[in-house]
Amino acid sequence: MFLKKLHKLTLKAFIPPFVVTLFVSVFLFFLVEVVITYLDDFLGKGLRTSDLVQLFTYAWIAIVPRCIPLAVLLGSIMAFGNMAENYELAAMKSSGLSLFSIMKPALVFILLLAGLVFMFNNYVLPIVTLKSSTLLWDIRQTKPTFAIKEGIFYNKIENYALRVGSKSENKDTLKEIYIYDHSLHLGNTIQMYAHTGKLSTTADTSALIFTLRDGNRYEEIIDNRDSKKRSMSQLNFKQLQVNIPLEDFKLKRTEEERFNNSGEMLNIWQIDSVSDSIERKLSRRIKELESQSLTYFFGRTAAAIQTSKNKKELTRVHIFYDSLKPDDYTRCVQNAMTIVRNNSGIIEVSGSNIKGSNEEIISFKTEWHKKIVVCFACILLFFVGAPLGAIIKKGGLGLPVVVAVFFYLAYFIITEAFTSLSYDGIIPPWQALWAPLAIFMPVSVFLTYKAANDSSIFDVSIYYMWLINLFKKKKIA
Structure with missing residues (x-):
C-alpha cells in the first residue's frame, strides 16, 4: 500500500x-x-x-x-x-x-x-x-491574391493584362478599364475598353467577373489557312460580362506520391528496402564502370599490346609522332584529345551519380x-x-x-x-x-x-x- x-x-x-x-x-x-x-x-x-x-x-x-x-x-x-x-x-x-x-x-x-x-x-x-x-x-x-492598383498594368493573371484608371471612393466602381486577352496565344489579338465597370468573383473564387459598361471590344481574327490574312472585329456594347479564370490563385493539391521518396516519410523497414535497392544499383553501376573502362578507356591500348606480341614490338610514342607528317600529326593529336574528353566526361558523370547515390544512402540511414x-x-x-x-x-x-x-x-x-x-x-x-x-x-x-x-x-x-x-x-x- x-x-x-x-x-x-x-x-x-x-x-x-x-x-x-x-x-x-x-x-x-x-x-x-x-x-x-x-x-x-x-x-x-x-x-x-x-x-x-x-x-x-x-x-x-x-x-x-x-x-x-x-x-x-x-x-x-x-x-x-x-x-x-x-x-x-x-x-x-x-x-x-x-x-x-x-x-x-x-x-x-x-x-x-x-x-x-x-x-x-x-x-x-x-x-x-x-x-x-x-x-x-x-x-x-x-500565387498571392490579386491587387489591382490605379493607373498600373496588372499582368500576374496568366494570359491577361489589366489596367484600371481610377476607382470610386467606396471601391465598388472602376473607371477607364483596359483588358488585353492573350488566351489564344496569338499575341495581343483581343482588346477591351470600358468607361466604367464592376469587379466580383464567382462563389468558389475560381474566376474573376468584370461587368463592363459603355465600351468597345476589338478582336483581330487570323485565318488558320493563311496567317497573313487577317480581319478586324469590333463590338460596341452597353454592358459586357468578362470571366477571367483564377486557377493559379487557388490552392491546388499535389499528389502525395511525389514526396514519399524521403527518409522522413518512410518507416524503418521501408528505409531498409530503399537503401538496399540503392546499394544494389550502386554496386551494379560500379561494375559496369569497371567493365566500360576495360572496353573503352584502355581498349585501344590493350589491343595494340596484344597485336605487338604477335607481330612486332610497340613503337615508342615520341618516335611514332616524329615520323608523322604535319597533317597526320594534327589529326592524331585531335583524335587522342577527343577520346580523352569523352572518357573524362563519362568518368565525371559516373562519379557524380555514385556520389549522389552515396549521399542518398547516408540520408536514409541517418x-x-x-x-x-x-x-x-x-x-x-x-x-x-x-x-x-x-x-x-x-x-x-x-x-x-x-x-x-x-x-x-x-x-x-x-x-x-x-x-x-x-x-x-x-x-x-x-x-x-x-x-x-x-x-x-x-x-x-x-x-x-x-x-x-x-x-x-x-x-x-x-x-x-x-x-x-x-x-x-x-x-x-
Whole structure:
C-alpha cells in the first residue's frame, strides 16, 4: 500500500511539469520553425482557414517527438528538485528507500513513453510529415491574391493584362478599364475598353467577373489557312460580362506520391528496402564502370599490346609522332584529345551519380537511426535530470530551467555537429547518431551515483572550504 502511494506521489510530481514543458517547447518550436519561417508564404494568398488549421496541426504533431527529450529532462529536474526541496526525498530515504526505488515509477513511465515515441516515429510521423510537406509545398506554390492598383498594368493573371484608371471612393466602381486577352496565344489579338465597370468573383473564387459598361471590344481574327490574312472585329456594347479564370490563385493539391521518396516519410523497414535497392544499383553501376573502362578507356591500348606480341614490338610514342607528317600529326593529336574528353566526361558523370547515390544512402540511414535514437535519448536524459534535481534541491522555474536548458543545448549541439559529419560522409551514420548518447552516458552514471550517495556537488560552500584548506596547507608548508 505504501509503495502504491509512493508511486502516485512520484508520478504526480513528474507528469505535470513534463506535460507543461512539452506543450511550451512544442509551441516555441512551432513558432520558430513554422510560423516565423513560412509567414511570408502564408500572407496575401487568400488561404482558407481549414487549410491553415490542417497545416498547423500536422506541423504541431511532427514537432512533438523532438521536444519529448527536453520535456523529460526539464520535468525530471523540476519534479525531483521539488521533492528534494520539500524534504520528501529525505523522508523517503530515511524510511529505507533508495533513490532507484523512488525513481522507479517515473522510470517505468519513461520506458513506456520511449516505446510510444518509437511507434509514433515509425508509423505516424512518416504519414504526418508527408501530408505536411505536401500541403506546405502547395501553399508556397500558390500565387498571392490579386491587387489591382490605379493607373498600373496588372499582368500576374496568366494570359491577361489589366489596367484600371481610377476607382470610386467606396471601391465598388472602376473607371477607364483596359483588358488585353492573350488566351489564344496569338499575341495581343483581343482588346477591351470600358468607361466604367464592376469587379466580383464567382462563389468558389475560381474566376474573376468584370461587368463592363459603355465600351468597345476589338478582336483581330487570323485565318488558320493563311496567317497573313487577317480581319478586324469590333463590338460596341452597353454592358459586357468578362470571366477571367483564377486557377493559379487557388490552392491546388499535389499528389502525395511525389514526396514519399524521403527518409522522413518512410518507416524503418521501408528505409531498409530503399537503401538496399540503392546499394544494389550502386554496386551494379560500379561494375559496369569497371567493365566500360576495360572496353573503352584502355581498349585501344590493350589491343595494340596484344597485336605487338604477335607481330612486332610497340613503337615508342615520341618516335611514332616524329615520323608523322604535319597533317597526320594534327589529326592524331585531335583524335587522342577527343577520346580523352569523352572518357573524362563519362568518368565525371559516373562519379557524380555514385556520389549522389552515396549521399542518398547516408540520408536514409541517418533517418533510420534518428527514429530510434530519440527513444533512448528520453531514457538517458531522465537519468541526467532526476539525479540533478535531487542534487540541486531546487524546484520551480529558476535554477532547474537554467540547468535543463544548458544540458539540452549541449546535447542538441553535439547531435547536430555529429549529424553534419554524417551527411558529409566523414563518419558513418550510426556513429554520428549514437555518439551524443555515448558522450552523455558517463555524465548520467556520474550524476546518478552522486545523487544516490547524497553528494552535494553543486554546493559552492564545499569548494570554497576546500580552497581555504588548500591555501592554509600551502602557508604552513
